[in-house]
Amino acid sequence: MILPNLKDAKVRTNKEVAIKTNEYYIDSELEKIGKGKKYFVKTYGCQMNEHDSENIKAILEDMNFIETDTMENADIILLNTCAIRENAHNKVFGMVGRMKHLKSNKPDLITGICGCMAQEEAIVEEIMQKYKWLDIVFGTHNIHRLPQLLKEVVEKQKQEIEVFSIEGEILENIPVKRDNKYKAWINIMYGCDKFCTYCIVPYTRGKQRSRMPEFILNEVKELVKDGYKEVTLLGQNVNAYGKDLGISYDMANLLEDVAQTKIERIRFVTSHPWDFTDEMIEVIKTYPNIMPYIHLPLQSGSDRILKLMGRRYTKESYLSLYNKLKKALPYSSITTDIIVGFPGETEEDFKETLDVVKSCQYDSAFTFIFSPRIGTPAAKMEDKILLEEKEKRLHELNELVNMYAKKANDTYVGKIVPVLIEGVSEKSSDIMMGYTDTMKLVNVKGAEEFVGQIVNVKITDAKTWSLDGELVS
Ligand code: 5AD
Ligand code: SF4
Numbered sequence: 001m002i003l004p005n006l007k008d009a010k011v012r013t014n015k016e017v018a019i020k021t022n023e024y025y026i027d028s029e030l031e032k033i034g035k036g037k038k039y040f041v042k043t044y045g046c047q048m049n050e051h052d053s054e055n056i057k058a059i060l061e062d063m064n065f066i067e068t069d070t071m072e073n074a075d076i077i078l079l080n081t082c083a084i085r086e087n088a089h090n091k092v093f094g095m096v097g098r099m100k101h102l103k104s105n106k107p108d109l110i111t112g113i114c115g116c117m118a119q120e121e122a123i124v125e126e127i128m129q130k131y132k133w134l135d136i137v138f139g140t141h142n143i144h145r146l147p148q149l150l151k152e153v154v155e156k157q158k159q160e161i162e163v164f165s166i167e168g169e170i171l172e173n174i175p176v177k178r179d180n181k182y183k184a185w186i187n188i189m190y191g192c193d194k195f196c197t198y199c200i201v202p203y204t205r206g207k208q209r210s211r212m213p214e215f216i217l218n219e220v221k222e223l224v225k226d227g228y229k230e231v232t233l234l235g236q237n238v239n240a241y242g243k244d245l246g247i248s249y250d251m252a253n254l255l256e257d258v259a260q261t262k263i264e265r266i267r268f269v270t271s272h273p274w275d276f277t278d279e280m281i282e283v284i285k286t287y288p289n290i291m292p293y294i295h296l297p298l299q300s301g302s303d304r305i306l307k308l309m310g311r312r313y314t315k316e317s318y319l320s321l322y323n324k325l326k327k328a329l330p331y332s333s334i335t336t337d338i339i340v341g342f343p344g345e346t347e348e349d350f351k352e353t354l355d356v357v358k359s360c361q362y363d364s365a366f367t368f369i370f371s372p373r374i375g376t377p378a379a380k381m382e383d384k385i386l387l388e389e390k391e392k393r394l395h396e397l398n399e400l401v402n403m404y405a406k407k408a409n410d411t412y413v414g415k416i417v418p419v420l421i422e423g424v425s426e427k428s429s430d431i432m433m434g435y436t437d438t439m440k441l442v443n444v445k446g447a448e449e450f451v452g453q454i455v456n457v458k459i460t461d462a463k464t465w466s467l468d469g470e471l472v473s
Contacts, residue, residue: 034065040074045082058175112136167206239275252279292332301356302349341390
């Protein structure tokens with residue numbers, strides 16, 4: 001049993017990060033474990049977690065488990081969890097209740113929790129006390145150990161907990177089962193060293209570790225060969241890519257090299273305004289296959305709150321970066337993340353956030369009420385604002401954000417835009433859906449035979465969160 005602890009999770013050292021290409025392994029004994037059995041993996045949270053689940057699924061399939069999309073049919077259920085806000089926790093514990101019920105009717109069912117919540121000391125303590133029947137708990141740093149952990153569970157029939165608090169090496173041989181045939185996630189770095197005061201990620205994902213460029217570029221080249229049209233380069237703060245590598249190679253270099261592989265579409269998330277360089281802007285401008293879409297989290301428009309959040313920029317410097325981006329890339333769409341109700345946020349501070357929103361007129365924004373996370377500095381800050389007041393601010397902010405989202409979408413009506421058709425839309429089986437270069441969701445008529453292709457679509461109508469269009473022949 002290896003338990004997580006917050007003290008170790010905070011530590012950052014200059015120890016070099018080893019790259020291992022044969023750490024994950026599977027043998028004939030492990031391959032037998034899943035024969036004739038089914039797995040169900042449920043994912044919560046960010047794209048990073050989605051991508052981790054693609055690794056988990058591939059590992060389970062190496063063990064001969066087969067995927068099922070109903071929990072009731074599964075022989076193993078894993079919840080890949082998110083710790084970013086309290087409501088993510090609550091959703092997971094709701095599911096844990098369902099797993100308990102299923103296990104009471106099917107005692108051989110293997111149940112488990114992994115991902116960011118598993119990295120939290122308090123959560124694992126709770127699991128050990130109240131959820132003794134959960135079979136397996138593993139964290140974000142040891143996904144590759146899943147076969148060995150499952151073997152222990154099957155053989156010893158006791159709770160198996162293995163969570164490392166100090167991040168390990170970068171592992172380059174973990175298999176992946178991609179959910180999508182046209183778009184792929186690619187991790188370019190792991191962890192985060194920014195330690196924004198509200199954020200749990202630096203504790204659950206460890207120190208910033210960039211992958212070596214050659215591994216990333218090889219992955220992209222393989223995807224191009226396999227017919228993939230789009231890659232999204234993933235990291236908590238992709239703009240800091242390379243800073244920890246000890247070589248003179250940064251995000252601008254990586255973007256340029258990825259662009260030269262000729263993959264048709266490149267996206268990257270998430271950008272921290274602090275590390276957005278002029279060189280990056282130049283590369284984005286130069287290469288048409290780098291999509292004109294930037295997610296640029298603001299968090300707050302008040303300098304006082306930004307300082308308390310440890311964000312390392314001011315309202316003025318954020319706006320100046322925003323304006324520089326819009327000037328260099330006028331066609332681009334820019335989205336953001338905003339937190340309301342951070343401890344001590346006054347009405348005046350909140351107005352400053354609204355000011356920035358009015359000035360930037362974002363294409364869309366993810367908005368949140370501050371959620372205290374155990375172990376982060378902000379969780380200890382005095383928080384006198386009533387929930388009612390926070391909800392009121394969130395509502396006011398959302399009204400404004402939605403108004404600008406609709407306004408931005410309206411400008412598309414009548415235009416012809418490139419859309420990567422992904423499949424059938426949720427609306428109806430004879431309407432296809434896809435995304436524009438600027439990351440707008442479009443429901444398209446008459447594009448059935450173009451799934452997996454980038455086609456020209458004429459936009460006929462705009463909603464707040466999507467566009468309608470028809471194929472241009
Ligand atoms: N409370 C509320 N929102 C948070 N985020 C991160 N941590 C918290 C928290 N403790 C938001 C930030 C971040 C996004 C992924 O989630 O806006 O950019
Ligand atoms: Fe969290 Fe800040 Fe790192 Fe983003 S940059 S993951 S908000 S600590």
